[in-house]
Amino acid sequence: MAQTTDISFKPETFELIQKITKRYPEGKHKSALIPVLHIAQAEFGGWLSPQTMDLVAEVLRLKPIEVYEVASFYSMFNLQPVGKCLIEVCRTSSCWLCGAEDIIDHLEHKLNIKVGETTSDGMFTLKAVECLGSCGTAPMMQVGADYHENLSIEKVDNLVDGFKQENKQSRYC
Amino acid sequence: MSRKLLLKNDHVPGIATLKTYKENGGYTTMEKALKTMSPDALLEEVKTSGLRGRGGAGFPTGMKWSFLAKPEGVPRYLVVNADESEPGTFKDRYLMERIPHLLIEGMVISSFTLGANSAYIYIRGEYFYVSRILEQAIDEAYAAGLLGKNILGTGYDLDIYVQVGAGAYICGEETALLESLEGKRGNPRIKPPFPAIAGLYGCPTVVNNVETIAALVPIIELGGAEYAKIGIGRSTGTKLISASGHINKPGVYEIELGLPVEEFIYSEEYCGGIKGGRKMKAVVAGGSSVPILPTELILKTAAGEPRLMSYESLGEGGFVSGTMLGSGGFIVMDEDTSIVKNLYTFSRFYHHESCGQCSPCREGTGWMEKILHKILEGKGTLKDIDLLWDIQSKIEGKTICPLGEAAAWPVAAAIRHFRPEFEAYVTNPESIKDVKHYYRLNPTV
Amino acid sequence: MVKLTIDDIPVEVPKGTTILQAARLIGGDVTPPAMCYYSKLKTSGGYCRTCIVKVEQGSEKDPRPIPKPVASCRTEVAEGMVVRNITSPENLEARAGVVELLLVNHPLDCPVCDQAGECHLQDLAYENGKEETRFEFERREFDPIDIGDKIKLHMNRCIMCFRCVKVADQITDGRCHGVINRGDAAEISTYIEKAIDNDFSGNVIDVCPVGALTDRTFRFKSRVWYTKPVDAHRDCDKCCGKVRLWNQGEEVLRVTARKDQWGEVMDNEDGSTAWICNECRFDKKHINDWTVEGPSEINRHSVISANHYDTLRNIKLDTLRMLGGKPHGEKVDLGIGALDPNNQHKQ
Ligand SMILES: Cc1cc2nc3c(=O)[nH]c(=O)nc-3n(C[C@H](O)[C@H](O)[C@H](O)COP(=O)(O)O)c2cc1C
Ligand code: SF4
Ligand code: SF4
Ligand code: FES
Ligand code: FES
Numbered sequence: 023m024a025q026t027t028d029i030s031f032k033p034e035t036f037e038l039i040q041k042i043t044k045r046y047p048e049g050k051h052k053s054a055l056i057p058v059l060h061i062a063q064a065e066f067g068g069w070l071s072p073q074t075m076d077l078v079a080e081v082l083r084l085k086p087i088e089v090y091e092v093a094s095f096y097s098m099f100n101l102q103p104v105g106k107c108l109i110e111v112c113r114t115s116s117c118w119l120c121g122a123e124d125i126i127d128h129l130e131h132k133l134n135i136k137v138g139e140t141t142s143d144g145m146f147t148l149k150a151v152e153c154l155g156s157c158g159t160a161p162m163m164q165v166g167a168d169y170h171e172n173l174s175i176e177k178v179d180n181l182v183d184g185f186k187q188e189n190k191q192s193r194y195c
Numbered sequence: 196m197s198r199k200l201l202l203k204n205d206h207v208p209g210i211a212t213l214k215t216y217k218e219n220g221g222y223t224t225m226e227k228a229l230k231t232m233s234p235d236a237l238l239e240e241v242k243t244s245g246l247r248g249r250g251g252a253g254f255p256t257g258m259k260w261s262f263l264a265k266p267e268g269v270p271r272y273l274v275v276n277a278d279e280s281e282p283g284t285f286k287d288r289y290l291m292e293r294i295p296h297l298l299i300e301g302m303v304i305s306s307f308t309l310g311a312n313s314a315y316i317y318i319r320g321e322y323f324y325v326s327r328i329l330e331q332a333i334d335e336a337y338a339a340g341l342l343g344k345n346i347l348g349t350g351y352d353l354d355i356y357v358q359v360g361a362g363a364y365i366c367g368e369e370t371a372l373l374e375s376l377e378g379k380r381g382n383p384r385i386k387p388p389f390p391a392i393a394g395l396y397g398c399p400t401v402v403n404n405v406e407t408i409a410a411l412v413p414i415i416e417l418g419g420a421e422y423a424k425i426g427i428g429r430s431t432g433t434k435l436i437s438a439s440g441h442i443n444k445p446g447v448y449e450i451e452l453g454l455p456v457e458e459f460i461y462s463e464e465y466c467g468g469i470k471g472g473r474k475m476k477a478v479v480a481g482g483s484s485v486p487i488l489p490t491e492l493i494l495k496t497a498a499g500e501p502r503l504m505s506y507e508s509l510g511e512g513g514f515v516s517g518t519m520l521g522s523g524g525f526i527v528m529d530e531d532t533s534i535v536k537n538l539y540t541f542s543r544f545y546h547h548e549s550c551g552q553c554s555p556c557r558e559g560t561g562w563m564e565k566i567l568h569k570i571l572e573g574k575g576t577l578k579d580i581d582l583l584w585d586i587q588s589k590i591e592g593k594t595i596c597p598l599g600e601a602a603a604w605p606v607a608a609a610i611r612h613f614r615p616e617f618e619a620y621v622t623n624p625e626s627i628k629d630v631k632h633y634y635r636l637n638p639t640v
Numbered sequence: 641m642v643k644l645t646i647d648d649i650p651v652e653v654p655k656g657t658t659i660l661q662a663a664r665l666i667g668g669d670v671t672p673p674a675m676c677y678y679s680k681l682k683t684s685g686g687y688c689r690t691c692i693v694k695v696e697q698g699s700e701k702d703p704r705p706i707p708k709p710v711a712s713c714r715t716e717v718a719e720g721m722v723v724r725n726i727t728s729p730e731n732l733e734a735r736a737g738v739v740e741l742l743l744v745n746h747p748l749d750c751p752v753c754d755q756a757g758e759c760h761l762q763d764l765a766y767e768n769g770k771e772e773t774r775f776e777f778e779r780r781e782f783d784p785i786d787i788g789d790k791i792k793l794h795m796n797r798c799i800m801c802f803r804c805v806k807v808a809d810q811i812t813d814g815r816c817h818g819v820i821n822r823g824d825a826a827e828i829s830t831y832i833e834k835a836i837d838n839d840f841s842g843n844v845i846d847v848c849p850v851g852a853l854t855d856r857t858f859r860f861k862s863r864v865w866y867t868k869p870v871d872a873h874r875d876c877d878k879c880c881g882k883v884r885l886w887n888q889g890e891e892v893l894r895v896t897a898r899k900d901q902w903g904e905v906m907d908n909e910d911g912s913t914a915w916i917c918n919e920c921r922f923d924k925k926h927i928n929d930w931t932v933e934g935p936s937e938i939n940r941h942s943v944i945s946a947n948h949y950d951t952l953r954n955i956k957l958d959t960l961r962m963l964g965g966k967p968h969g970e971k972v973d974l975g976i977g978a979l980d981p982n983n984q985h986k987q
Contacts, residue, residue: 045356047270047313050396055378056361060320072832087818090831094820095380095550097362098320114282115483115540116439116526152364152544153282153483154321157439157526158446167323194323195359363822380819385686385714551800551819551826554688558741561824565777582774589737592708593689 029077035065039081051082055092058082059099064193068108069100097151098194105140105147107190109182110164113150116157125161125173126150132182145186166192197451197464198425200413200433201406205293211328213335216296222341224416225300229307229349232415237308241411243419245431250276250367250404251482251522253506262391263309264399272400273311274376275302275408277318277325278360278367281482282544283524286435287405289447291318291325294409295332299355301411303346306353309401313354316405317372320361329357364548368596369402370394371550382552383596406435427453430505434523441475441529443467456480456502456509457494460527474530477612480509481521483541484601486608487534488518514608533627534616538609539567545602556599559590563606575621584610644721646670646693659712659723660691664902670725672735673764675742675849676801677713680904680913684806685713688799689738690764694731697722709734732768739768744775745824747796755851757864760903761799782827787817788835790856790922791845795827798852804828804844811915812838828852839878842921846897846905857922858886858894867893869938872930878917880908884936885927892925898936 031039039058046053058078059070066074070093079089093099100108109129113122126148130136133146140147156162159171163178170181184190209215216222228237242257263271275298279287291298298316306314318326333355336342344352358376360366366375370384373395394400410432414422423431430452439445442460444467450459459465460475469475478493479485495502497516502508504520511517528537546560566583569575587603594600610617619627641652646663647670653662661679663671672693677685685691692709700720709731712723724731743765750756782795800819805828808815816837817830830836836844845853867886874881886894897905897916908914924930 045358047396050377052378053358053376056320056375057359060359060361085815087816087831090820090829091818092378092380094831095363095822096320096360097547099361113540114544115479115537116283118537118540119440119526119528119532152547153280155279155285155288155319157283157285157524158437160439160445164321169324194320380822385711546823549823551821551823552687554690554742554799555738557800557824557826558744562741562744562775562777586741589734589741593692593734593738595686 029066029073031062031065031077031081035061036081043082052084052088054082055084055089056096059089059093060195063099064195067103068106068191068193069103103140106145107165107185107192108147108149109192110149110151110154112152112154112156112160112162112164114153114157116153117160117162120160122161124175125163125178128175128178129182132179145189146182165190167194197449197454198433199449200417200422200425201290201297201409201435202294202447202449205289210294211292211296211332213296213332213339213341216294221296222300224412225303225341226347228304228415229347229351234308234310237304237415240415240419241308244414244422245419245426245429246407246410246414246422247430247506248404249406249410249434249523251281251484253520256403256407259391259403260309260401262389263401264392265310266399270313270398271309271311272395272398273302273306273309273314273408274369274372274395274400274402275314275316275405276367276369276372276402277316277322277405278364278372279322279405279522280319280364280367280548281484281522281524282541283437283439283479283526284482284522285437285439286447286523288322288325289437290405290409290435291322292328295329296336297409297412298329298405299332299336299342301408302355303341303353304411304415305401305403305408307351311401312352313356315376315395316355316357317366317376318357318359319366320359323359326357326359333357363550364544365550365596365598368598371596372402373400380550382550383598385595425451427503427505428507430507430520434504434520436504436523436525438466438525438527440525440527441470441473441532442527443470450504452503452505453508454504456504459504459525466525466527469527469529471529475527476530476532477528477534479518479524479526479528479605481519482524483526483544484597484604485519485521486514486517486604487537487612488516488608489612492516492612493518514604515611518608534609534613535567535620536571538605539564539571541605542567542602545598549598549602550596553593553595553599555590556594556602559586559599560602562586563602570617570620573620573624577618577621579621580610580614580617642717642719642721644717644719644723646723647725647727653717655717657717658685659693659695659710659715659717659721660685662717663693663712663723663725672712672725673760673768674713674902675760675764675799676803678803678806678847678904679902681803681806681810681847684801684803686711688742688801690735690742690768692731692735692738694724694728695721696724696728736768739764740773742799743769743773745780745796746799747779749797753794753797753851754854754858754864755797755848759851760849780824785833786856787830787853788837788841790842790918791836792854792856793828794852794854795829796852797850798828799850800826800828801849803847803849804853807843807847808836808838808841811843812840814838817844839917839919840915842918843897843905843915845921846899846915849903855894855896855921857925869936871898871933871936873933874920874924874930876917876920879920880912880914880916881920882908882914883916883920883930885930885932887927890927892927892930895921895924 042057043051043054062074062078075089079086137150161173162171204210204219246256247253363381365371366381368383371381375381390400426432433449436448448465461468475490479487496511506520509520542564546564549556549560551557566579587606590599591603643652651662672691674691675688691712693712695706697703699718784794816834820829870885872885884896884898885892900906906914
């Protein structure tokens with residue numbers, strides 16, 4: 023297909039996108055936007071650059087502004103580059119009651135960054151997020167699609183050291 | 196032992212697979228429904244069962260379904276609300292992860308009753324791994340002829356799709372969910388029209404919570420009348436409760452509605468009492484939106500009756516001394532908990548999640564968060580407490596969707612029941628030194 | 641036809657009419673203020689909540705009251721409905737609350753705002769505002785940006801009425817601005833720098849109730865109350881060509897669509913809306929481009945209709961006093977200097 027942007031999806035991704043658009047009735051392909059943005063984010067470095075969003079707009083035959091509007095509404099879409107491994111720690115009530123702030127403090131120390139920042143080597147970004155539906159196994163954090171629950175300082179240490187070792191790329195999908 | 200209807204097999208190894216699910220009686224109710232019952236008869240059973248929506252509002256499901264418009268030649272949709280983002284709530288995740296086929300079976304029965312041939316599960320984006328489990332189960336069901344064209348040879352067709360969200364609590368509000376499913380920003384729609392008339396793609400649509408739809412299986416299995424015998428009064432059946440906070444055994448419990456709150460908190464079968472043998476200070480009984488209650492009022496009503504886990508009993512006393520069953524997100528706080536800080540986490544949440552469409556919620560939620568932050572920093576004044584009260588009252592009832600109320604109620608309730616603690620924060624910080632302003636791991640030390 | 645009462649005044653309207661439209665038929669004080677609703681734009685309204693009213697009786701058939709205030713712009717009338725606006729102190733209180741919240745993040749830079757004098761928010765604050773603002777935190781700040789060479793966006797002043805987005809969707813053929821982010825971080829934006837480039841894009845300026853979208857070809861030339869509006873027309877192959885010129889002497893300072901008493905673009909004879917094209921708006925700035933029909937009749941009860949600046953100054957002083965005296969702690973020169981035509985700013 024003709025493309026005005028100079029990036030493109032891998033052929034197999036493109037096929038997957040075509041398949042997704044078939045889930046919706048004729049003419050309702052805009053419904054595919056959120057799933058496709060997830061796929062695009064995973065394929066193009068964990069964030070959505072304007073260029074990536076323009077590509078999505080083109081593939082789904084939408085106006086670019088429609089894509090920007092949607093992408094910027096949802097908290098799982100990163101409109102700025104993030105580290106390779108995005109660590110999201112829940113900070114809401116139940117997790118807070120069970121020590122989430124200790125986990126966040128510890129991660130800030132360990133990674134030597136503040137919440138919202140990325141390590142200088144581009145490996146980790148730390149985020150504090152809202153309730154992830156894991157309140158009974160608090161405190162918890164999400165890394166890509168994985169839930170890590172009932173956290174303790176030791177558990178966090180082991181996890182983060184492991185991520186470093188395997189050079190983990192977090193992705194939701 | 197209370198009766199289990201939804202989670203009776205949740206610990207059977209392999210129950211997430213079709214094979215094991217079927218070995219445990221799975222899909223027989225669906226077969227009975229499709230082969231021996233008419234949609235009208237099924238709807239009657241749902242009405243008789245007294246089932247009320249398990250997503251939070253508790254609206255009678257049978258009544259909601261009977262509002263569904265049925266114009267000729269226009270498709271109807273069933274949309275399952277698996278957005279589950281109300282802080283303190285994690286039961287839908289448990290159910291979908293453990294027994295995905297129960298939801299699918301419930302969806303087939305519901306869709307057949309409603310005359311829908313396409314159904315969507317809208318699941319919050321963070322539950323990505325759960326969406327995979329659901330997709331796997333759906334694939335299995337297709338392969339076994341339980342979904343797709345001509346299900347079990349009955350001539351009934353149904354397709355089920357899983358749609359993931361991308362991080363937005365507001366998409367749990369049913370019209371925001373539909374907007375999101377249409378690929379738009381999750382802005383709640385202005386009602387009317389209600390989804391039953393114009394929902395997904397402008398077509399008649401029913402949106403129900405995961406647990407509500409799963410409950411269809413036991414309702415049709417037992418019959419509506421039999422189901423209605425379980426529970427208490429107008430709170431029929433069983434309910435999944437997500438228990439968290441300072442309790443010994445957090446987790447998802449299926450209770451028979453009407454269980455005394457005290458038993459739920461202290462018995463070994465459920466929460467197992469407060470961590471470290473400490474005293475309880477307060478409970479948020481139905482997810483972050485519902486009013487917090489101090490120990491005296493959660494265990495007993497203002498009239499001194501034991502409080503029960505039911506829509507009516509938890510609601511007794513209105514907002515003066517009662518609360519709501521809500522989504523069943525049961526958050527317990529021990530004696531050392533700072534109610535002010537807990538409220539701050541809620542207010543920060545609502546501020547973060549406001550869609551920004553209407554002015555009272557967009558501007559008010561942020562303002563409340565800022566004032567609470569100021570109070571926590573020790574810079575608050577008595578006037579700030581009144582101001583908080585005033586702002587919440589200006590939001591409540593004036594917004595497009597109930598997120599406005601969800602943000603206002605927790606503030607009102609915390610001030611109503613714990614005003615002295617707020618005052619101590621601003622006038623005498625010394626006196627609240629023992630309160631855990633920042634809650635640490637291992638609260639026993 | 642449906643009969644109802646608004647503040648005890650009976651009115652009869654066709655089925656499907658909204659309470660707000662019914663109130664507009666009565667006119668005067670019983671008409672609720674509307675900051676986001678715009679009768680010429682589909683799906684507008686419902687957002688700002690300033691138009692709320694109390695429905696004391698839902699209808700003849702179901703006389704129960706509606707428990708919450710309703711947005712009059714989005715609520716249809718019913719036979720026997722009893723609506724209270726200014727005769728309900730509770731409703732006025734609720735509206736004052738909404739207005740206070742609407743102003744929480746507003747910069748209150750009226751003295752330097754182009755829209756001053758024809759700003760609906762200024763009117764609203766004046767009529768419904770509280771004594772003072774109680775918001776003591778930093779306000780949201782955005783830098784003003786140029787959306788192309790004709791339109792300026794002062795996001796600080798935006799009240800998120802979404803009218804401009806609906807204009808772009810409904811009367812232009814390619815929307816490229818919209819709402820990005822959410823909650824109180826939401827903003828009107830093109831996201832990446834883009835000019836809104838379309839024959840009818842200039843209409844976003846006319847629908848903006850505040851000074852968030854303004855005409856760059858007009859800015860800073862003159863305060864609106866020094867201009868004299870006249871109605872004029874020209875043969876235009878793109879639009880109806882019926883406009884309002886804002887002149888100073890013989891000089892055309894600004895061209896806008898003609899607006900009615902509700903601040904909405906008027907209708908043409910055939911019932912269509914008299915939107916104007918960018919050529920008429922931005923490029924025809926010579927009096928000889930136009931056939932002047934005569935002075936415009938401006939019957940909106942806003943400060944421009946008073947048409948002299950004592951009133952304006954007083955209102956402005958009152959408004960600011962009501963809003964807390966000083967716009968977020970800054971010293972603002974409210975003296976004659978700010979209102980002096982020879983002292984019109986510098987950006
Ligand atoms: C802000 C907000 C968030 C909501 N979140 C959820 C949710 O996550 N899950 C849910 O089932 N219902 C949620 N609801 C309720 C839904 O709007 C809707 O009432 C529900 O899905 C209906 O299903 P039910 O009748 O089976 O409970 C939410 C409502 C609001 C106002
Ligand atoms: S109440 Fe809040 S979340 Fe609901 S529509 Fe208004 S701004 Fe959006
Ligand atoms: S820029 Fe003006 S018209 Fe557009 S949303 Fe903001 S206030 Fe409304
Ligand atoms: S509060 Fe952290 S997962 Fe719910
Ligand atoms: S004018 Fe009715 S809500 Fe804004």
